Amino acid sequence: xxxxxxxxxxxxxxxxxxxxxxxxxxxxxxxxxxxxxxxxxxxxxxxxxxxxxxxxxxxxxxxxxxxxxxxxxxxxxxxxxxxxxxxxxxxxxxxxxxxxxxxxxxxxxxxxxxxxxxxxxxxxxxxxxxxxxxxxxxxxxxxxxxxxxxxxxxxxxxxxxxxxxxxxxxxxxx
Amino acid sequence: xxxxxxxxxxxxxxxxxxxxxxxxxxxxxxxxxxxxxxxxxxxxxxxxxxxxxxxxxxxxxxx
Numbered sequence: 001x002x003x004x005x006x007x008x009x010x011x012x013x014x015x016x017x018x019x020x021x022x023x024x025x026x027x028x029x030x031x032x033x034x035x036x037x038x039x040x041x042x043x044x045x046x047x048x049x050x051x052x053x054x055x056x057x058x059x060x061x062x063x064x065x066x067x068x069x070x071x072x073x074x075x076x077x078x079x080x081x082x083x084x085x086x087x088x089x090x091x092x093x094x095x096x097x098x099x100x101x102x103x104x105x106x107x108x109x110x111x112x113x114x115x116x117x118x119x120x121x122x123x124x125x126x127x128x129x130x131x132x133x134x135x136x137x138x139x140x141x142x143x144x145x146x147x148x149x150x151x152x153x154x155x156x157x158x159x160x161x162x163x164x165x166x167x168x169x170x171x172x173x174x
Numbered sequence: 175x176x177x178x179x180x181x182x183x184x185x186x187x188x189x190x191x192x193x194x195x196x197x198x199x200x201x202x203x204x205x206x207x208x209x210x211x212x213x214x215x216x217x218x219x220x221x222x223x224x225x226x227x228x229x230x231x232x233x234x235x236x237x
Contacts, residue, residue: 009176015190019185115220116219125181131179131180132176133176134175145215149217150218152212154179155179155180156181158177158178160176160202160203161201
């Protein structure tokens, strides 16, 4: 299966994936939210990777399976339910990468942004694991700044990956 | 935009090296301690979830 990503944010996520494991060693990945693009990409581009998707809306999985050709397999599993509670069912140090891609409209659901949730992400990540979360914001970038500050209370290292014009807007908003 | 967090140093060079997004080298910002970017930004916690705040308002209005 070939792997192609059209949206800019998915290409940015793929850059993060490649940096997490530059040698292509299969990754264990937890997906917060079921857009299914990144799970399918990883199955195609990183054979042997395991992907667990926590998705709230069962209709999204049905559409993905019946209309978009999503194949559920040992390497791509879906658990329907709230990710805020679903992540608590995962063991410690279980994942190399957690991908946050959950939205209600254009906003990340509040309870998936908080320090308490991020502590759960840290718990399920291996010591060298990476959390990559997709966010949408506009000047004055209040949410992006707050979520970055919140990530910084849990993780030692935080970075923002965005188009240069968005980073300029972030700097201007400070 | 993508926010990246880890307990280990983030491989910024590695991310830029792959560059499938085609954004060039000026598209990543490492956030260090005391960063102006996050200065004054609130930390988001469950204590201030909007639903909780609404319940508190409702509760206080009944007193």
